Amino acid sequence: MDAMRLAFGEIKSEIKRVLVKYGMPEEKAETCARIHTETAYDGVYSHGTNRVARFVNYIQKGWVDVNAEPSLEREFGAIRVYNGNMGPGILNALYCTDRAMELADQYGIGIVGIRNTTHWMRGGTYGLYAARKGYAAIMWTNTESCMPPWGGRECRLGNNPFVMAVPSADGSEPLQLDMAMSQYSYGKLQVTRLAGEKLPYPGGFDDEGNLTDDPGAIEKSRRVLPVGYWKGSAFSFMLDILGSVLTDGIGAAGMDQKGYGSCGGCSQVMIVVDPGRTTTDAHMKEIVDTAVRYVKSSAPSEEGGSVRAPGQGSARFHEEHDSLGIYVDDDVWKEIQSL
Template sequence: MSIRVGFDILENTIKKALINAGLNEDRAALCAGIHTESSADGVESHGANRVPRFVKYVKRGWVNPNGEPELVGKKGLAENYDGNLGPGITNAIFCTDRAIKLADEHGIGLVTIKNTTHWMRGGTYAWRIAESGKIGISWIATESCMPMWGSDEPSVGNNPFCMAVPRENGEIVLDMAMSQYAYGKLGVYRLAGKQLPYPGGFDEAGNLTSDPGEIEKSRRILPAGYWKGSSFALVLDLIASALANGKSGAELDDEKKGSCTGCCQVFIAIDPYLFGDKESIQRKWDYRVQRADSAHPSNIKFSVKSPGEGTMERRKYSMENGINIDEKIWVQIKAIADGDLNIVDIS
């Protein structure tokens, strides 16, 4: 069962929970804001739902609440950092802002980070780059949690990948895992007692299924595009681990921690007007998006939307009506905010 909670109430409660977990007030406020915004935008799987799990990982020592990015190398428009297992959100915000700054100086900025932790909602950083007026590309290389096509065991990460276009009439932002559904989304449907809209993986008997709980048991999530998704995921891993000079997904597997602990991430910001003027490029983007959105819908109850266009609509609704959150998750967050850190993660 889900309920609706006001933005400020949710944000302040998460902030208290994160302070109890060991984050200082500034970091707790930043992370709480990101978690709350993610849930407000309809991505509760990587918003409020992740708070109990994050607290658990801090307790285990998998996340260093005081860890900060440390510059390891710099060459022209590119920088490489060691994340020192700091909170994934604060590390990723830092890298995003550095990529934007480098793009201001060079036209393109590339920032990589190794030894960091889960960044939660990947789209947060793509949106941030787009809102700065830059094209954004970012991704993360995780431990193995998805089968390579043709395998029946997890053998590659689902490696979320994001791209963003700074269209002034509404940013276009792609935020996707390499699986049909991320594990966090499976948890959302399981908690709600719902089936997935489309098959999302295989059960333990090898049958394609829309039952999120059965997919969680088998750990056989379905790669997006079948062999294409798992191939894309592998290449993202190879590139990220090289550019960040950090651990590949296979090396993360060997450490047996999970949830992106010690992973690599890549952040790229690009000036969209390197070779064209702003007015003509914005006009080109508007025309392309308008043509896509005006395509005849297969279901007249729904309109065709380009990626990211529904996000601001969902945020507006959440701000007016409260943020949707699973009641059991809300109880857990309030308990942590009251000082009880012995919460069992159910997300």
Template sequence: MNKTNKLISYQKLTDIATVLFENGGLRSDDAAIIARDLVAANLRGLDSHGVSRIPMYLERIRRKVVNPQPNIKIQRITSAVSLVDGDDGMGFLAGHQAMDEAIELAKQSGIGLVGVRNSTHYGMAALYVKQAIEAGYISMAYTNSSPAIPVWGGRTPFLGASPFAAGVPGGEKSPYLLDMAMTVIARGKIRLAATHGEPIPSGLALDSDGVPTTDAKKAFEGVCLPFGGAKGAALAMLMDLLAGVLTGANYGGDVKSLYFDHSEPQNVGHLFIAIRPDLFVTKEEFNDRMDSFVDRAKDLPKAQGFDEILIPGEPEERTAIKRLEDGIPLTNEVIQSLVEEGVRSSVDVSNFF
């Protein structure tokens, strides 16, 4: 069932988001950054991580479990390692500063490693590796998150969906941009289905009693299943070890729920790695080799049902190009939630729609 109500331009949707965050107590520059990041997710077709999350983020600010104006601090540990304290602010802000720091370290040392603690949910993980790609760097981004999936053999939430992202810049061809959760499906997509009253396919989640379900609301209150069974659960565990245990952030089930727990800040952990692409070959040779790799991959014989071979990140980039031209689709429910959020902060955004 198509629940799309309207197509909204990129600029108009960014303006709406910026106004709502400014009225929610964020500094103007910070509000603009987060607004662009959320709309970037909508542009790439990841609507579960886009502007539909604005009411939830602002509610956490009102509940005082997110600091609207954080004093983010960066501590250099070695010539190639830094630690960022997010001061319980929006994770987008700590994430971008951390990747900037990783890139700066990599300029000097060839590789930069930056840990982050006292952060919160940082949105679409692709944001940070795209940031590195645009600067010409190879990168990886790790994060932990609130419990969403069980350890292999368990039935209660313990590990986060914890998306992993990686990026490799290209020359003339498309860069490699991977962004994937450790679950069969991103938990945010289940939340969106629950909001719309839509079912989800079987095999994605268990309800709170550990029973397989296609009811999105029960699934969101239960546990998501890891992709690849034990392999996905093991990778989710690695994400918690690197982003949580290593950085000094919360870990092992202690990250507070983004949706249901307003008792205290989340203390999410992230880990960013930036690598200079000219460490072993020249930049020109690296670019040529990347272009050759992409050409070789795309020229391979195609499996039945496939007209084209795409590099990770290419489908989302094509969606972004189309939505920039045509507009970003928003459902009635999302539009209504943004209008209601404006009313809460005494700003009328209905005229934008």
């Protein structure tokens, strides 16, 4: 794969130009462009620069309303439910995370659901957003069908990305889990295929039903492997149902019927907790620090390897991108520039 290195500001400026061109108000375009660029800066190219062209395509098709705002539909105690009105998923998710943090300030916990929204891009963005402000967070989204249930051949389950985040003990980046319910997300399959590489472990089945590490073969068959096999299949199923129930929204079957692309009309849940209500700040830091040091004290399974806590892998991308510029695929950049 041919690639280039670009400055953060150059990428953000170009993405913003494109979004404004396709009707997004300037302030909203600035926020969306920043999130796409930050995602690439963190090394998640699949949901950063690589998603811009598809997002624009959805705007053109009317599947995303760039002017829509979330509207409150239900409120009781520490719970709020919003209608996303098919607005930009990034903006809707940031809005709901803000509301959840406000509720956590008042009640100790905030639970905010949003239905009828669109793709939030990288789910980890919102967990990091809350954890950087001192909150603990659990969040997820349901999606259209893109994974067969365990034992099945046809897609009936979503990847349903699941996020957990907690502030770090030393003031560095929060600890964070951001995972799809498949061994690899479709975005990761794309990035690996574009790089001309194989997956490090089998990630799905080919058309003949054989486990394979070939990302292109898995994209073609659309038979990604659930993480933990039947466990990931069940986890995905329950996230889909809970996401729909807690938002009065729809699940994979409903999104498949609507046909508005990836996550068109999806449901998302943001649960944010003020850990100061359950422990002291000093004890929380002690808990986190002890856990991280204990896990990292394990001897590496391979010579020269290392053990790291969830979320700590982005540090190496930051160092690389700060010194060399952010990695962008040539064809992806050309496509963005052509919009």
